Amino acid sequence: MVCTIEISNLTKSFKGKKAVDDVSFTVSEGEVVALLGPNGAGKSTTMHMMLGLLEPSAGTAKLFGLVPNDRRVRERIGVMPQHINLIDALKVKELISLFRNYYANPLSLEELVGITGLTGNELSKRTDKLSGGQKRQVGFMLSLAGNPDVLFFDEPTVGMDSTVRKKFWKKVKELSAEGKTILFSTHYLQEADDIATRIILFNKGKVIADGSPEEIKVNHLQQTVSFRAKESIHEGQLDKLPNVKAVNVVNGSYSILTDNADAVLAELFAMKIGIKDIGIKRGSLDDVFEQLTDKEGVS
Numbered sequence: 001m002v003c004t005i006e007i008s009n010l011t012k013s014f015k016g017k018k019a020v021d022d023v024s025f026t027v028s029e030g031e032v033v034a035l036l037g038p039n040g041a042g043k044s045t046t047m048h049m050m051l052g053l054l055e056p057s058a059g060t061a062k063l064f065g066l067v068p069n070d071r072r073v074r075e076r077i078g079v080m081p082q083h084i085n086l087i088d089a090l091k092v093k094e095l096i097s098l099f100r101n102y103y104a105n106p107l108s109l110e111e112l113v114g115i116t117g118l119t120g121n122e123l124s125k126r127t128d129k130l131s132g133g134q135k136r137q138v139g140f141m142l143s144l145a146g147n148p149d150v151l152f153f154d155e156p157t158v159g160m161d162s163t164v165r166k167k168f169w170k171k172v173k174e175l176s177a178e179g180k181t182i183l184f185s186t187h188y189l190q191e192a193d194d195i196a197t198r199i200i201l202f203n204k205g206k207v208i209a210d211g212s213p214e215e216i217k218v219n220h221l222q223q224t225v226s227f228r229a230k231e232s233i234h235e236g237q238l239d240k241l242p243n244v245k246a247v248n249v250v251n252g253s254y255s256i257l258t259d260n261a262d263a264v265l266a267e268l269f270a271m272k273i274g275i276k277d278i279g280i281k282r283g284s285l286d287d288v289f290e291q292l293t294d295k296e297g298v299s
């Protein structure tokens with residue numbers, strides 16, 4: 001796999017406080033990576049350093065082995081920032097033409113319109129007459145103008161209604177199928193779970209988990225083993241078992257929180273307490289997010 005993005009020990013401090021703290025990772029060609037994390041976790045700051053919009057306090061960000069501000073990099077990337085500022089005096093169509101002129105091999109206007117599905121009426125509007133959601137669609141279009149290999153979307157779907165949001169992700173999936181590398185930040189765990197091949201979870205400026213949505217769930221998610229028992233269980237007996245993190249009893253039904261449900265079940269059977277009505281529940285990505293960010297203590 002060709003390494004497209006290489007982040008090494010990236011750090012950014014604002015007034016002595018670390019917004020991004022010694023972050024390292026690589027992204028290979030064709031990956032769809034979600035940067036996930038609570039407000040202020042450092043996602044945008046990391047992205048801005050990758051794009052050469054912010055100078056790192058320490059460490060490096062390289063794209064295609066080059067510094068982000070290199071012209072050869074700029075020609076191969078497309079960016080949809082969190083706050084989209086369009087030139088007010090221009091009509092959408094004029095703005096797109098302007099952007100297409102920046103690139104050696106731009107997509108045609110027809111291709112770009114086809115991708116985002118804006119109507120002729122919207123294309124003839126001045127950009128200051130667009131709604132917030134329409135501005136984001138134009139931002140999406142502009143990010144694709146140069147037919148880039150790598151796309152960066154910073155919280156792309158904020159302000160999009162559900163229809164536009166669905167269309168947007170459908171298109172992103174198509175772009176990914178074409179082999180484009182895509183990096184996006186989001187607060188919406190469902191989006192990350194549905195779209196990303198990989199999630200990098202940020203908290204307090206650090207990467208606290210990195211893997212496919214499935215790997216993150218398997219490696220980081222605690223499970224709940226629930227059961228009833230024919231024999232009585234002494235108080236504290238379950239808490240002493242090696243893989244048990246917490247025990248809850250409601251009306252004779254036990255719930256055990258654990259990282260290893262198989263081991264807990266083996267221990268319960270070995271106790272010969274006649275366990276029955278056994279259930280194992282593994283939570284969602286939401287639970288992982290809460291567990292990991294809580295453990296690290298979100299400020």
Ligand SMILES: Nc1ncnc2c1ncn2[C@@H]1O[C@H](COP(=O)(O)OP(=O)(O)OP(=O)(O)O)[C@@H](O)[C@H]1O
Nearest residue numbers: 014018019020037038039040041042043044045046
């Ligand atoms: N220009 C700046 N000056 C001072 N502090 C900043 C600046 N930019 C970001 N920060 C701080 O850096 C930290 C990380 O911010 P960042 O915007 O990267 O987080 P984020 O994960 O993208 O958050 P959100 O999800 O809210 O967009 C925050 O504490 C923020 O206040």
